[in-house]
Amino acid sequence: MIRTQAVGVGKIPHPLSSHHSVSLSHFTKPLRFAFSHSFPAVAMSPVPRKRRRRSSKNPSTFLSSSLSLDDNFNITSSSAAVTASSPSSPPPQPEKEEEDDVKRKAPDIPTLFRRFWKVAAPYWWSDDKVQARLQLAAVFALTLGTTGISVGFNFLGRDFYNALANKDQEQFTKQLLYYLGAFAGGIPFFVLRDYAREILALRWRSWMTSYYMERYLKNWTFYKIQSQSIIDNPDQRIVDDLSSFTGTALSFSLAFFNAAVDLISFSNILYGIYPPLFVVLLVYSIGGTAISVFLGRGLVNLNFLQEKKEADFRYGLVRIRENAESIAFYSGEESEMQLLIQRFRSAFENLTQLLISSRNLEFFTSGYRYLIQILPAAVVAPMYFSGKIEFGVINQSVSAFNHILGDFSLIVYQFQAISAFSAVIDRLGEFDDILDNSSSKDLSDPSEEINLVYDDVKSLTLLESNGSMAMDKCQKLLDIENLTLLTPKSKTALIWDLSLEIYEKDHLLVTGPSGSGKTSLLRALAGLWSTGRGKITFSVKGDEDPLLGAAPLEATPSQDTYPGVEQPKNKDSRGIFFLPQRPYMVLGTLRQQLLYPTWAEDVIPVTDGDEPDGTLPFLMGVSTLENEGENPRKPTTDDIIRVLEDVRLGYILSRFNSLDSTYEWSSVLSLGEQQRLAFARLLLSKPNLVLLDESTSALDEANEAHLYQQIEAAGITYVSIGHRRTLYGYHNRRLHISAADPNSTQRNWYIEPINQDTMYNLSKL
Numbered sequence: 001m002i003r004t005q006a007v008g009v010g011k012i013p014h015p016l017s018s019h020h021s022v023s024l025s026h027f028t029k030p031l032r033f034a035f036s037h038s039f040p041a042v043a044m045s046p047v048p049r050k051r052r053r054r055s056s057k058n059p060s061t062f063l064s065s066s067l068s069l070d071d072n073f074n075i076t077s078s079s080a081a082v083t084a085s086s087p088s089s090p091p092p093q094p095e096k097e098e099e100d101d102v103k104r105k106a107p108d109i110p111t112l113f114r115r116f117w118k119v120a121a122p123y124w125w126s127d128d129k130v131q132a133r134l135q136l137a138a139v140f141a142l143t144l145g146t147t148g149i150s151v152g153f154n155f156l157g158r159d160f161y162n163a164l165a166n167k168d169q170e171q172f173t174k175q176l177l178y179y180l181g182a183f184a185g186g187i188p189f190f191v192l193r194d195y196a197r198e199i200l201a202l203r204w205r206s207w208m209t210s211y212y213m214e215r216y217l218k219n220w221t222f223y224k225i226q227s228q229s230i231i232d233n234p235d236q237r238i239v240d241d242l243s244s245f246t247g248t249a250l251s252f253s254l255a256f257f258n259a260a261v262d263l264i265s266f267s268n269i270l271y272g273i274y275p276p277l278f279v280v281l282l283v284y285s286i287g288g289t290a291i292s293v294f295l296g297r298g299l300v301n302l303n304f305l306q307e308k309k310e311a312d313f314r315y316g317l318v319r320i321r322e323n324a325e326s327i328a329f330y331s332g333e334e335s336e337m338q339l340l341i342q343r344f345r346s347a348f349e350n351l352t353q354l355l356i357s358s359r360n361l362e363f364f365t366s367g368y369r370y371l372i373q374i375l376p377a378a379v380v381a382p383m384y385f386s387g388k389i390e391f392g393v394i395n396q397s398v399s400a401f402n403h404i405l406g407d408f409s410l411i412v413y414q415f416q417a418i419s420a421f422s423a424v425i426d427r428l429g430e431f432d433d434i435l436d437n438s439s440s441k442d443l444s445d446p447s448e449e450i451n452l453v454y455d456d457v458k459s460l461t462l463l464e465s466n467g468s469m470a471m472d473k474c475q476k477l478l479d480i481e482n483l484t485l486l487t488p489k490s491k492t493a494l495i496w497d498l499s500l501e502i503y504e505k506d507h508l509l510v511t512g513p514s515g516s517g518k519t520s521l522l523r524a525l526a527g528l529w530s531t532g533r534g535k536i537t538f539s540v541k542g543d544e545d546p547l548l549g550a551a552p553l554e555a556t557p558s559q560d561t562y563p564g565v566e567q568p569k570n571k572d573s574r575g576i577f578f579l580p581q582r583p584y585m586v587l588g589t590l591r592q593q594l595l596y597p598t599w600a601e602d603v604i605p606v607t608d609g610d611e612p613d614g615t616l617p618f619l620m621g622v623s624t625l626e627n628e629g630e631n632p633r634k635p636t637t638d639d640i641i642r643v644l645e646d647v648r649l650g651y652i653l654s655r656f657n658s659l660d661s662t663y664e665w666s667s668v669l670s671l672g673e674q675q676r677l678a679f680a681r682l683l684l685s686k687p688n689l690v691l692l693d694e695s696t697s698a699l700d701e702a703n704e705a706h707l708y709q710q711i712e713a714a715g716i717t718y719v720s721i722g723h724r725r726t727l728y729g730y731h732n733r734r735l736h737i738s739a740a741d742p743n744s745t746q747r748n749w750y751i752e753p754i755n756q757d758t759m760y761n762l763s764k765l
């Protein structure tokens, strides 16, 4: 076993030890496969504490987390057995991914520093900056205190050993008592320093988590990241990388600060004992740092990939959980197993490389550590023999020497942790850049963008209050002008030059062959896609922008994700509602399902009245004040029950006891029931216009007819996408989109009224 020695933030030294062991547990947090064998004295664990703490109830996290090494470098997981017994026919390799991994270059040092600063800085200038800086000052003060105590122990050690060597029992007992007293007085400093640091790291992490989640969910960045595969595993970056980053950044800062203070304190001591020893130490540590940087240069990239591969593996397991029923119906276990093994193997192979690189570095660092162990004693011993110094001074010089060497060798000793931290910085920096500028990857040419506008009906009325035009405009809900729609990235044309107006009670059916671009048209209307040309204008009710208080709607063009597109956060509050093809069930109670998304703030439990100690202002969730007055009156329990009856779902109340029971709704409700539940949401929100994407595809014809009657009776204008003939009966116009011809720019759509003739012709088919 290799023992490490005093580096950075120290623990209370053992009275009989020649050097001081340290606590640098934070250093290892980003290092998923930390090297506990190297640091037995500092209680490092093979898997960082936070990661090990993941709930074993969650099978995916358990399996994934257990991809770790024990002290003997054995893989301690059932997954390892799986790998060993993998079938003889290897699964197909994800070639593109592998290629990307190979192509990936480690970031250069200036990029790393830029990213570190960009990720770390915002918190210290945030609303929480006063608390943050005060706590940081306290941590630094406690760190200074502990360094002072270490220096005191250095002198105590000298006198203690002098008394021992002189066989002076009285002096020895006195020194022993001093030592015990110093322990009693010093321990609280060490404990409180660590506690204060952890608390500050937690506070910082909480702020960062909230800050990143806000930007991730803003402007549909989460959708773009996912649909265009911009970066891997954003969830892992928010959960694991932020946690590692805050803890490690603080630990490293303190360690460097402590090393600087330590250096000054102990240099005096060592220089006072024997100056040449100090010079030898300087040359030795600078040379050692240069060599370890050279040997460990590949570790940053390997750590980056390890994070990614593990997250991919975990995501594979999560997908099995989410799609359990479909996989079970397909009996797809064998394929799933192959896919999982493939991902695990990829993580395993990268880890093997990581271990080889670490081993090579470790050969050097171990030698570096051992070679120097006896040097200080050997150098000063002749002075002791000649009577120039006392015996205790030998111990003092060894202690001071080790302190200073530790300070100088911070990079050598912690290179593996530093490289893992660099990978975390790299991943977070990349994520941060994307969150800041999420439009840059897919929207390069602003002239090739669809212009999406929300016109305020009231302001238009005021503007043109004398003419009949104003009345017409008030009734118009949607105006599409010369819309040419392209797919993002590949820019394949789906719809050419579409112009269309929708007025109140004007129910439009969109038809066309599969893949022609019907759903994509809705994506463009929702603002999710903006590649193409043309203008989409929604006439919305309400005299205030829900996001900006009293500011007029047209005064707020979006500048971030989709330039030129004004993005509402809460579309339904402007009278427009989208029902996607696959109903989305939120996590929570039945009531929350029904209130989503119009009264989304109720999904997040907000503490009222007395806040529990430690609640942070930035973790309060969505403010209820923000949307107050914008959304329709919140439905009462009676309203909700009535609407459930209206969509013929009244019976589920008795089945699931109450509106406030929590279930995995996407599993316990049939697809048709989920679609009816989506209509219940719609009826509660009562928008002016709804865009339905095959929203009744799982329903029988009777239920479909019933739901259309309900929304018609509620005065909601609807645009539906659908293939079924029965849908013609509930609409008065049809937009037919044909598959676009790549060699032509001709219109690939037409609009026709749906009348008795249409119905007659259909019935003959």
Ligand SMILES: Nc1ncnc2c1ncn2[C@@H]1O[C@H](COP(=O)(O)OP(=O)(O)OP(=O)(O)O)[C@@H](O)[C@H]1O
Residues within 6 Å of the ligand: 227, 228, 487, 488, 490, 494, 512, 513, 514, 515, 516, 517, 518, 519, 520, 521
């Ligand atoms: N994120 C994407 N990037 C690039 N192309 C996409 C993306 N999503 C869909 N497409 C392509 O756009 C085309 C239109 O897709 P869309 O979902 O609009 O079809 P649709 O008419 O609604 O089909 P269906 O009736 O089968 O639901 C398809 O060829 C599809 O493969």
